[in-house]
Amino acid sequence: MNNARFPISLHILTLLARENGALLSSDYIAGSININPVLVRKEISNLRNHGMVESKEGKNGGATLAKPAEGILLSEIYHAVQQTSLLGNSRNHPNPDCPVGKNINLHLEDLYKEIEGALLRKLENMTLADFANKF
Amino acid sequence: MNNARFPISLHILTLLARENGALLSSDYIAGSININPVLVRKEISNLRNHGMVESKEGKNGGATLAKPAEGILLSEIYHAVQQTSLLGNSRNHPNPDCPVGKNINLHLEDLYKEIEGALLRKLENMTLADFANKF
DNA sequence: TGTACTGTAATAAATAGAATTACAGAATGA
DNA sequence: TCATTCTGTAATTCTATTTATTACAGTACA
Numbered sequence: 001m002n003n004a005r006f007p008i009s010l011h012i013l014t015l016l017a018r019e020n021g022a023l024l025s026s027d028y029i030a031g032s033i034n035i036n037p038v039l040v041r042k043e044i045s046n047l048r049n050h051g052m053v054e055s056k057e058g059k060n061g062g063a064t065l066a067k068p069a070e071g072i073l074l075s076e077i078y079h080a081v082q083q084t085s086l087l088g089n090s091r092n093h094p095n096p097d098c099p100v101g102k103n104i105n106l107h108l109e110d111l112y113k114e115i116e117g118a119l120l121r122k123l124e125n126m127t128l129a130d131f132a133n134k135f
Numbered sequence: 136m137n138n139a140r141f142p143i144s145l146h147i148l149t150l151l152a153r154e155n156g157a158l159l160s161s162d163y164i165a166g167s168i169n170i171n172p173v174l175v176r177k178e179i180s181n182l183r184n185h186g187m188v189e190s191k192e193g194k195n196g197g198a199t200l201a202k203p204a205e206g207i208l209l210s211e212i213y214h215a216v217q218q219t220s221l222l223g224n225s226r227n228h229p230n231p232d233c234p235v236g237k238n239i240n241l242h243l244e245d246l247y248k249e250i251e252g253a254l255l256r257k258l259e260n261m262t263l264a265d266f267a268n269k270f
Numbered sequence: 271t272g273t274a275c276t277g278t279a280a281t282a283a284a285t286a287g288a289a290t291t292a293c294a295g296a297a298t299g300a
Numbered sequence: 301t302c303a304t305t306c307t308g309t310a311a312t313t314c315t316a317t318t319t320a321t322t323a324c325a326g327t328a329c330a
Binding site for chain 2: 307
């Protein structure tokens with residue numbers, strides 16, 4: 001997870017959480033994050049697919065939360081953006097003729113699962129409201 | 136941490152843990168991981184700087200563990216390779232004129248610290264020996 | 271019916287990651 | 301002593317990933 005999708009999504013959701021239902025445009029949001037509006041729309045599209053955001057097309061359109069910030073767990077956001085494994089995967093195929101190479105991916109996966117579990121238990125105990133209220 | 140440094144370092148250390156003090160060459164290790172030997176030497180150099188590995192130059196040279204595998208915590212390996220923050224950082228500077236933009240990096244940092252703490256408590260309870268013994 | 275939006279695809283630019291090349295220097299042992 | 305086999309490291313090239321940009325169809329509003 002080297003890319004900025006988690007912080008970007010959290011930033012978007014934090015902005016939306018502070019508006020009480022008012023729609024924010026992708027341009028406005030992009031201005032706060034300082035990234036390209038198209039990337040904002042892409043992230044919003046993803047958050048919408050995960051049920052956290054609603055958006056409205058056309059003039060005076062924009063995005064808003066699909067449910068109260070108290071009901072959005074940070075773990076949901078994590079799941080919505082998570083693509084690569086937490087501690088990195090080698091793209092290479094380790095040598096199947098080596099007893100370590102042959103099995104390392106299996107054992108790494110187990111390890112990652114365990115670690116990610118610990119992380120998720122943390123994120124499940126924090127809501128978007130908790131985060132947004134810090135500002 | 137999108138790159139493969141954690142799994143590569145763990146792979147190297149696992150191989151070394153299974154040799155009882157015998158030296159392994161970067162070429163041999165690279166063959167097991169299936170990456171370039173220069174990258175192996177770079178990682179070994181880093182692990183050496185962190186006191187986990189010793190190496191010997193010249194003919195019949197190679198690397199070996201600097202201390203028993205029972206004394207190497209997975210958290211040490213994590214610290215040795217960790218560069219980027221766990222859940223990704225935006226390279227962009229958020230808008231300082233926006234109340235959210237102005238403070239988000241601060242709050243993200245706090246959040247990351249807390250999450251990383253949970254992860255580290257897990258990794259502190261696993262040794263290289265625990266991992267290597269699975270093979 | 272013009273304006274201001276979203277949604278999305280396609281492309282280009284920038285950045286990061288990994289491989290490769292190159293070579294100096296160290297240890298060995300014939 | 302000196303060829304051989306290693307490490308250490310810098311420099312460069314190659315590749316993959318990420319982000320920005322361009323373009324435009326479609327929607328809603330006033």
